[in-house]
Amino acid sequence: MRRRRFLQQAGAGVGAATFLAGCNTAPTGDDTLTIATYSSFTGEDTAGAWLKSAFEEEHSDATVEFTTPENGFNQFIQRKQQGAPIGADMYVGLNTGELVRADEQLDEDLFRSFEGTIEGSEGVKESLRIDPDGRVLPYDTGYISLVYDEDEVENPGSFDALLEPEYEDALITQNAQQSDPGRAFLLWSIHEQGPDSYLDYWEGLLDNGVQVISDWEPAYQAYTNEEAPMVVSYSTDQVFYHGPDVDMSRHQVGFLNDQGYANPEAMGVFADTDQSELARQFMEFVLSERAQAEIAVRNVQFPAIEGVTPSEEFDEYALEPPNPVTFTYDELVGNVGTWIDDWAQLVASN
């Protein structure tokens, strides 16, 4: 589950340096697979750490290395644009909007195509196949939903209900310009209200006192501090919070229109890699049932492969929406940028 940092460009940094290195080195060694990802995917107890050791165990010659650039996936679009070395073999943790952005920004393909040759990819849930060209494959997904305090409000149950006086000053959401759940919630509202009337809908939400906070962490922190009784979050909320001394009334998951918005995470192999065979093996490993169960538990996301049960505990507390919805790649191309810009201007001028 990715909660992107919003501080990545923060602070007034200033640069100076000495010339230390010559050529920017591409991954070296015959069997080193350099994987670019976001920083919380790696480190102690993470899905990344498990994948590394389990994959290296199965492929005794291979070494997996992670690189976590601070501006995330954008860095690779920019490297490609400027003809700088990509510096990694594959990317793990991509969403649909980012793939759209890469394709809109670049003339050449950033990722290479693998359609048909990845063992296990046929088991990927139909609703999560985000790339019509089959370059990137989803490995897990979260569902965006509301989390609410049942002692203070009832589950609104629908988008329209959020405009009622009952829910005045009741909802905290995130900035769709930089937050994954925030963007998913906006896209969900566009999905339901339609591209022509979502701005009217949001004008109503703003009049009803919705708070648009920069990112998931501060938003959830504000919710925890009881600034509002509802927050846009993930339907796996209770996986974190169940326990003998936890008051579950504040961790109720509310789906709207019986839906949750799917925000799949995908992986792809950079076109410039010279490790495509090893990368293919890694992708197959990630899609294997054993890895799917581990990733789901460690990432607190749902598996992308049909029929995988992560664990009993996960099954009990992770709630899946009756009707998962999401925009496809083709629906987002040419639209998502304008949708978000128009929305942001509306919020900022209010």
Added chain:
Amino acid sequence: MNERRWAERLAIPLGFVLTVAVLAVVFYYPVWSVFSQAVWSDGGPTLAPLLDVLTDPFYTGVAHYLFTDPLAVPGGIATWLQAGMPAVELGLFGFTAYQALLSTVASVALGLPGAYLLARYEFTGRETLRSLTILPFVLPSIMVAVGFVAMFGSQGFLNDVLGLLGLGSIEILYTLEIIVLAHAFYNAPLVTRLVAAAWESVDVRRVETARAMGASRMRAFRDVVLPELLPSLLTAALLTFIFTFMSFPIVLALGGLRLATVEVWIFARVQSLALAEAATLATIETVLSLLLLYVYLRYEDRQSSASSGGTPLARRPFLVGWNTLTDLRRIGLLTYGVVALAVFVGPLLSLVVESVTGPNGAFTTAYYEFLLSRQTATASGTTRPLPAIINSLVFGVGTLLLAMPMGIVVAVVATRDLPGSRLAEAVLTAPLAVSGVVLGIGLLQTLVFGTVLFGHRFTVLGPVAIVLAHAIAAYPFVTRNVAPALGSLDDRLVDAARSLGATRTRVMLDVELPLIGAAVTAGAAFAFAISVGEFDSTVLLASNVDSYTMPVALERYIGNRSLGPSLGPATAMATVLLAITAASFVVIDRMGGRWDL
């Protein structure tokens, strides 16, 4: 001996040239690589992006008529005056300037009494208190946001206290008020430090002379003390305005999108890789900041006051038994103390409390145990607290050693009366006036991605690069602390020493700097603080995964979910950051104080 004299003669010009060279490679070049996209497209100069922004009411509000229909502006103003001057659309730039103005007023109001208290009164712990005033500077904004929510939130500590006193409650979260307050939290210390340093440099003999000649206390203050405080006060106010005009993380963290500023918008444009638009906004922002800086430097230049350092004013004891409560000034300062406690100590203390409070509200040491477990973890990519602490301190000391000579050399050059030296200083102070977001993207596409020279791609990364980057961010603070103090020194002292055969460098080291010790120490504290709090270039220029500092570690713990979605580990790391930097500032001030004598 002769060689040494040559070295001394060359020290200042050489230091200046080196400073400019470093700036050129790692500041002007990266920044230009971004700005050029605003004015250059398809191989030729263009005004289109600039006009797009200036004519868009979303950005410029009512001022967009200046660019779309300039001839109708006088008529429009007349109509507006007749209508009784109703509120107008400010646009993004207008709103940004408006909140910066409010923030500056608040910072001065909150910082000035502190300077008065520290400079004019003696009490136990005064020096430690002065050292700690700079603490807010090192705190990453997301932690300030956590502290502010815990302190000023609707269920926060302040409302608990107000409720107990039967005073009702306040709702200021996600409003303009809390942004202004948080800006004051960051910038009032700037006012306090700069003004206190100037106040401590006022020569008691000049005040006594004025008094002996019959001036009232008020008159002596107005004619002798005030002229010496004014430059430092205006410096602080100007810096505060520029910082809050370009404010980004605080607005992002506490205001939400409804209160977006220009810099927040630039960040969002960069995120969606709309670099030309981001560059255009940043160009306008920087031009405005630099203009302001230039106008101020011209003003500062005209302030001619001659002080020869000498004996500072004696401090009055603050506590004078029961009389403390009958003296109006002391009561005022006590009241100020309560307000300062709420604004400065409140959020920091709330942060510390958060670090030992579990999700169910009970006491927990889990977050500190988490830090310890990270320290002993073996998985690659794990962020460990100890290397973060050591890196922060090493980078901080390196920055101090580099930024001090750089800042002082620039201050010495700037205080000379050469044609264009104000302009030169404005350009050299540009690191203060350029958007941090833009610099980040500039560093990325030049130094990190590399530049092709002679068929090779050169990248500039690693610890040395980080220290240089920190030094460039920090040295303008040294200059802005030192230059006003240097400018107020009596030129005759320098002339006398030079006529006795001392080189310019010797005069600076032996005569000038000891006389303005307070300002130099304040500059050193800022340089260290800037380095410790710096985030952006640190993460960009780190050549391997182990170059992280305390703020970077803290930021990574925010994204770590092994304790559930909790800011707990980050608040624990923030507490460690606070403790270690607090100790460092006390050490810096003590060492500065020794040298002061």
